[in-house]
Amino acid sequence: xxxxxxxxxxxxxxxxxxxxxxxxxxxxxxxxxxxxxxxxxxxxxxxxxxxxxxxxxxxxxxxxxxxxxxxxxxxxxxxxxxxxxxxxxxxxxxxxxxxxxxxxxxxxxxxxxxxxxxxxxxxxxxxxxxxxxxxxxxxxxxxxxxxxxxxxxxxxxxxxxxxxxxxxxxxxxxxxxxxxxxxxxxxxxxxxxxxxxxxxxxxxxxxxxxxxxxxxxxxxxxxxxxxxxxxxxxxxxxxxxxxxxxxxxxxxxxxxxxxxx
Numbered sequence: 001x002x003x004x005x006x007x008x009x010x011x012x013x014x015x016x017x018x019x020x021x022x023x024x025x026x027x028x029x030x031x032x033x034x035x036x037x038x039x040x041x042x043x044x045x046x047x048x049x050x051x052x053x054x055x056x057x058x059x060x061x062x063x064x065x066x067x068x069x070x071x072x073x074x075x076x077x078x079x080x081x082x083x084x085x086x087x088x089x090x091x092x093x094x095x096x097x098x099x100x101x102x103x104x105x106x107x108x109x110x111x112x113x114x115x116x117x118x119x120x121x122x123x124x125x126x127x128x129x130x131x132x133x134x135x136x137x138x139x140x141x142x143x144x145x146x147x148x149x150x151x152x153x154x155x156x157x158x159x160x161x162x163x164x165x166x167x168x169x170x171x172x173x174x175x176x177x178x179x180x181x182x183x184x185x186x187x188x189x190x191x192x193x194x195x196x197x198x199x200x201x202x203x204x205x206x207x208x209x210x211x212x213x214x215x216x217x218x219x220x221x222x223x224x225x226x227x228x229x230x231x232x233x234x235x236x237x238x239x240x241x242x243x244x245x246x247x248x249x250x251x252x253x254x255x256x257x258x259x260x261x
Contacts, residue, residue: 010036015062020102023091024123030083033058052079059086099127103137107145114170118142118163139163148173231258 010032017025033055037043042051056064063086070085071077077085103124108117121138130137143155143166151173155161158169229237232245240246251260 010058012058012060013063015060018120021120021123023094024126026087026090027126028123030087048079052082055079055082094127096127096129099124103128103141106141108147114146114167114174117145118167121145135163139166142166142170146170233259 010029013026013029015022037051041047042054056067059067066089067082067086070089071082103121106121106124108114112120118138121141125134125138128137139162142163143152146152148170151170154169155166158165228235229243229245231240231243234244237243245257245259247256248259249256250258253260
């Protein structure tokens with residue numbers, strides 16, 4: 001039985017995520033698993049089978065399905081053999097030059113925080129063999145990849161800039177952008193008023209452009225070769241984008257996209 005009373009665990013490996021980082025994420029998880037073995041009694045040779053069983057449980061369902069295609073027919077692989085086979089499967093031999101090119105093109109995504117972007121750069125840099133220049137390379141790509149002009153100019157003016165300071169500066173600009181966006185974004189009350197005004201300006205009489213009378217992109221009737229546009233009333237267009245009414249505001253309902261009838 002395990003003598004671990006701390007409740008410490010390395011957690012199950014998360015197979016999903018960005019495919020490009022699968023190998024580095026797997027290697028990081030293996031390091032955490034070894035720490036977990038040290039923190040418990042699973043490192044003892046008498047618990048080899050238990051350590052192997054724990055490993056196969058913690059790799060997760062998706063990785064276990066991969067493992068079933070790699071294991072020996074009699075399922076006698078040791079823990080070390082299982083780790084080596086899975087590592088060989090997930091961590092493909094990489095071209096350092098290619099990895100550096102991919103690293104240089106890594107820009108911050110819109111759904112990504114500054115900290116998440118910095119961590120992604122660090123994972124990608126693990127295969128670039130930057131050596132002693134690792135922190136400088138991550139910092140340089142972070143400043144470029146964030147894509148905020150004012151932030152980049154401030155970083156260029158700052159002596160002895162490091163990644164921690166750059167993260168703090170970037171977060172400051174990020175908060176300013178969020179605050180400005182909040183000022184420009186209409187409130188719920190304003191949106192409600194706009195909705196009421198929009199509804200009131202739409203005529204609902206039989207001669208107006210109600211939902212039932214809204215024009216549509218018509219097709220030729222049976223036996224007819226002529227196609228009449230339901231938006232402008234003229235001859236057929238090959239594409240809807242060619243309709244002259246596309247960007248014209250209707251004089252009756254005030255909605256763009258069709259002529260008044």
